[in-house]
Amino acid sequence: MRELAYLRPDDVGDAVAAVSGNPRAQYLGGGTNLVDHLKLGVTSPELLVDVRRLPLDEVEEVAGDDGPVLRVGANVRNSDLAAHPVVRSVFPAVARALLSGASGQIRNQATTAGNLLQRTRCVYFQDVTTACNKRDPGSGCSAIGGYARYNAILGASEACVTTHPSDLAVALAALDATVVVQGPDGERRVPVLELHRLPGDRPEQDTTLAHGELITAVELTAGRLTRRSTYYKARDRASYAFALVSVAGALQLDGDTVTDVRLAWGGVAHRPWRATVAEEALRGSAFSEEAVLAACERELSAAVTSEESAFKVPMVRNVSALVLGRLAKEDR
Template identity: 70%
Template sequence: MRTFDYVRPDDVEGAVAAVAGDPEARFLAGGSNLVDHLKLGVARPGALVDVTGLGLDAVEPHDGGLRIGANVRNSDLAAHPVVRQRYPAVARALLAGASGQIRHQATTAGNLLQRTRCVYFQDVTTPCNKREPGSGCSALEGYGRYNAVLGASDACVAVHPSDLAVALAAVDAVVVVRGPGGERRLPVTELHRLPGDRPQHDTVLEHGDLVVAVELPDSPLTRLSTYYKARDRASYAFALVSVAAAVDLDGDTVRDVRVAWGGVAHRPWRATTLEDRLRGQRLTEDTVGAAADAELAAAVTGTDNAYKPAMVRGATIHALTGLARRAGAATTGEVDR
């Protein structure tokens, strides 16, 4: 058993100072990811700074949208009536993640900041550049069924595990961060990194930066949105691939669209090429498939993960054409079953 200090600050400033002043300190909220890593030996913090008592647990109106406190539990956020009505992709992504027990414990910020479930990252007996920079990537020549197909590098082929992060990327969410230098905001699409030659850094956050909230904008896109997850079993499984989609239609023509993919990259993959191809088009299997092919032109696969491009293409067609049908049913007064 490795010992560590436990600190429970009274305010955000104290929490930030406690971590910023100790290179071995880590923030602790729900602990559903960090505690696992403590048990596995993946994480060895010298101090845990508990942020659950800082009052960051409210969902409030903000500039026409919502401000979600970092400590709002996943189950509470998924059940929130405004989230269910105006941001269905977010609610569906949360309900697709983990189990009910874990959703009751896991927090909004913790979900975004969870680390990869790559089997080699979690096995301290194997080389892993993300865990031990410079040691190598065992997944390159090992078990590769979950490996990234977009944006990977020779240093790391792991994928990001969060369902919520994918949905937030599709609704233009903003992350509010408090650090030693004060508060700043950044689009959720800029929070996570591609691995490059520094795969040990999952995000652009610096040591001592604390996510205090996530802001959802008021947008016509978010109301017609969905999240679709392909996985090995019906629940409590990470995505093989996933799709978050939001669309604003002018009749049957795409006025604007957002699509983000999970399970394909080191970060939630915002499919901007696909979006550009679909604006001004109708959402048919042919138009969505062609746009997805353009986005996937840079995909690199191996024997174990060669299924992923076709799977994410099919999932994207399913998600977007389903939204088109839902919009049509709403227009004609039919019930969308």
Template identity: 70%
Template structure:
């Protein structure tokens, strides 16, 4: 049985100080990811800093520097966030992404910040008997020549071809969320799109955060009343399965013309993939099947596939087309 120290700070500042004075310590909130890794031997911290008791569990509307926003505390449970009336009415893409993830029991335990910081579910990362650059830098990537159905097709590197597992992160990427972080030098804000990183030569680093950084909240700019949004997830079974491909999208039409569209993909990269090229191609035009497929193909022009992942190109194209056409019908009502 592994031994480790356990601390339960009473403030966010104390939590950051504990991390700063104990290199290799790990934050824990809901624990649905870290506890698994402790059992598997993937993680072996000498100290666990339990932040689940910190008063970071409120969802509230407030004013920010750029206008009205919804502020979500880091410890808000996934089930509570999905059921929140403002999230359901103004950020349907976030609510549906949450409900597409895990199971009811896990959603009752998992937190907003913890969901964003999930580590990959690559089978080789979780199997400590196999080489994995993300788990042990420099050992190699077993997924390159192994089981690769869930591998990335965008932004991967020879060091790592895994994908990011969070549904919530993809939904938040589509609404231009901002992550509020407390570090040793104080508080700062990071666009969610800049929170996660591509593997490059350092796949062990999932995010741009320092080990001492604590996410305290996520802020969502309030959507335009005419904006519609949703989340579509393609997976092997109807529940408790990670995405082969997922699509988070928001849409606002002006007559029959696209005034604003945001698209984020899951299951295709090391991070939620914001499809900026596709968005640019669609804005100002009519939204029909041919236009969406052409825009998606522009974005996927840099995709790299293997025999096992080639299906994802067609799946992304079809799922995005279906999602946006349904949103267009909803926006036109």
């Protein structure tokens, strides 16, 4: 039995002060990821700061510089956000990504911020008998040369080859969401594309957040492009499975010409992968399946695969063509 202290503050500032002042303190939200890791011995904090009582469970529509903004509180449950009428109609990629994640029971418990901050991991990370640089820096990476079906094919390093598990994060990456963060020095806004990081030589650090910083909200700006968005997840079984490959896309056409496009991939990297090379190749060109496949091929030119993970290259290319093809039919 491991002893740990427990704190349940009512104020955001008190929560931030408690965690930032203790290097062995962690936030507890829905607990769907952290509690598992406590049980497995993957993590052993000395203080848990429960943020579920904080007033961060509302979805609000506010005015923004570039259009209407949906501000989603950090404690909004995944199931509630997926069912929200504005999310379903204006940000369908977000609703579909949320409904692709985990199971109904977990979606009822998991929070918006917690979903984004779940640990990037593979089977070896959760097995404390194996070497893992994320869990024990410098110990090695068992996934290199081991079970590789879920390994990253983009942005990996010699220290880590695992992939980010969040479906929501991929949709938010495609829609240029912003994360609102409260820290000891006040509030700041972080583009979701800058929230997660590639492993490099520090795979134990999943995000760019400093210790003690707390996500308080996620902001999404509405527009024509967000309404023409969707999400598709390819996996080994129909539910409760991580993505082998997932794609969030948004598309805007003028006739047959691509005027704007967004493309983000899951299951391929240590963080949601925004396919900017493919996007640039498609903008201003005539839309076709062949054009999408060729654009994705350019993005995937840097992919590094093993015999087990090589299937991901054609899979992400074909799923991207499927997603954008469906959106093209809606836009015509």
